[in-house]
Amino acid sequence: MGALDLSFLNWELVTNFLIKGFVFSIQLTLIAMVGGIIFGTVLAMMRLSGRKWLALPAATYVNTMRSIPLVMVILWFFLLIPFLVGKPIGAELSAIITFTVFEAAYYSEIMRAGIQSVSRGQVNAGYALGLTYGQSMRLIVLPQAFRNMLPVLFTQTIILFQDTSLVYAIGAYDMLKGFEVAGKNFNRPVEAYLLAAVVYFIICFSLSTVVKRLQAKIAIIR
Amino acid sequence: MNMHLEWGFFLRDIGDGKTSYLDWMISAWGWTLAVAACAWVVALVMGSIIGTLRTLPSEGIARWLVKLGNAWVELFRNIPLLVQIFLWYHVIPSLYKPLQEVPSFALVVVGLGLFTSARVAEQVRAGIQSLPRGQRYAGMALGLTTTQTYRFVLLPMAFRIVIPPLTSEAMNIIKNSSVAFAVSISELTLFAMQAQEETSRGIEVYLAVTTLYIATALVVNRVMARIEKRIRIPGTVGAEK
Numbered sequence: 001m002g003a004l005d006l007s008f009l010n011w012e013l014v015t016n017f018l019i020k021g022f023v024f025s026i027q028l029t030l031i032a033m034v035g036g037i038i039f040g041t042v043l044a045m046m047r048l049s050g051r052k053w054l055a056l057p058a059a060t061y062v063n064t065m066r067s068i069p070l071v072m073v074i075l076w077f078f079l080l081i082p083f084l085v086g087k088p089i090g091a092e093l094s095a096i097i098t099f100t101v102f103e104a105a106y107y108s109e110i111m112r113a114g115i116q117s118v119s120r121g122q123v124n125a126g127y128a129l130g131l132t133y134g135q136s137m138r139l140i141v142l143p144q145a146f147r148n149m150l151p152v153l154f155t156q157t158i159i160l161f162q163d164t165s166l167v168y169a170i171g172a173y174d175m176l177k178g179f180e181v182a183g184k185n186f187n188r189p190v191e192a193y194l195l196a197a198v199v200y201f202i203i204c205f206s207l208s209t210v211v212k213r214l215q216a217k218i219a220i221i222r
Numbered sequence: 223m224n225m226h227l228e229w230g231f232f233l234r235d236i237g238d239g240k241t242s243y244l245d246w247m248i249s250a251w252g253w254t255l256a257v258a259a260c261a262w263v264v265a266l267v268m269g270s271i272i273g274t275l276r277t278l279p280s281e282g283i284a285r286w287l288v289k290l291g292n293a294w295v296e297l298f299r300n301i302p303l304l305v306q307i308f309l310w311y312h313v314i315p316s317l318y319k320p321l322q323e324v325p326s327f328a329l330v331v332v333g334l335g336l337f338t339s340a341r342v343a344e345q346v347r348a349g350i351q352s353l354p355r356g357q358r359y360a361g362m363a364l365g366l367t368t369t370q371t372y373r374f375v376l377l378p379m380a381f382r383i384v385i386p387p388l389t390s391e392a393m394n395i396i397k398n399s400s401v402a403f404a405v406s407i408s409e410l411t412l413f414a415m416q417a418q419e420e421t422s423r424g425i426e427v428y429l430a431v432t433t434l435y436i437a438t439a440l441v442v443n444r445v446m447a448r449i450e451k452r453i454r455i456p457g458t459v460g461a462e463k
Binding site: 004067068069070071072075076079080162163165166168169176189190193194196197200201204205208 | 296297299300301302303304305306308309312313316317393396397398399400401403404411414415418424425428431432435436439
């Protein structure tokens, strides 16, 4: 080998191998993001509720998820879900479920930090104005918290997108797999892996540039 | 559905007449630790250099060093770790033949190390920039060169500030070493996958492996906490009286 040969690249290759994987990677990222943020917000609220019987299970869940390698979590769910539902489910569906509940642990930490980043004085000011707890949460704390954490939420989503490549462990057909299969079929694995890296880089780099802009734009001036 | 746990297979022979599954798992744990520890050295060295370069006053040749540092971080942060491992394992050796002689262990260590170096660089940069500007000026006022200012004033402070975030990176690198399964390094995750298939006792195998990962992370956490306590900057909030 030695020199790179990209002549195998053509439109047919893209439609036959790459689109399917790309669509799945995006789908997995979006579903896990939305599901993870919803589930993560619930977890964060449980932890901040001040009630031990709510806070403890949520904290245990988050800390456990965060101390196990994602690949192991993917393998665990792939093993356990068929056990629980009684029939095999595909690698793709298993990946979607895994990423949703796994990312929830990370999103919940972001939510928690965001809510805690709003200073006490703001809440007290709300009370001083005669607002109820619900009103000061909704009108004062959450808008600032959300603004504070928006860039971090997006950054986490970029990490999530990169992590979707780990479904390799259970053989789900994602973007990386698409490149790999194409490389095997055309006997050009080196070029295929290199292209995969370039495509991932372009996507993630552009997204993180957008996040940086956003961060500068919405930062609260203190 | 049979949820009855059965651990006996760990003492069973894997088929070569002398190794049990337990032996195999312990050696796999060793590989996990070796990959993580070696990659951590690479990450610390490269991350510290790149992170420091990025804080240089941007004038003259240093401007290019800052740009190089930024490019380094963007490059290694925006490609998934698994893809980077494949680049080191499949792509780079085929473009540069002498690397084909290098064992895959070394390639994974470099891949994981450089991936993590971008994160370490971010923490080191943030640590240096968190110092009051007066520290740098004080160095200059004393007539120190830029190198001396870094060596005697900025870095000794910055490295101590940066230990808590580095602790979480050290714990991450253990988790991330699991990606080495993809290039057939016989570490814990690959053991889990293979032993699960051979013994059909997936739950027991995964429980054992998961416990080892958590235990390792805890040990790293304690060690780093020790280090943090010993080198705390006197006079800061966390320091002892």
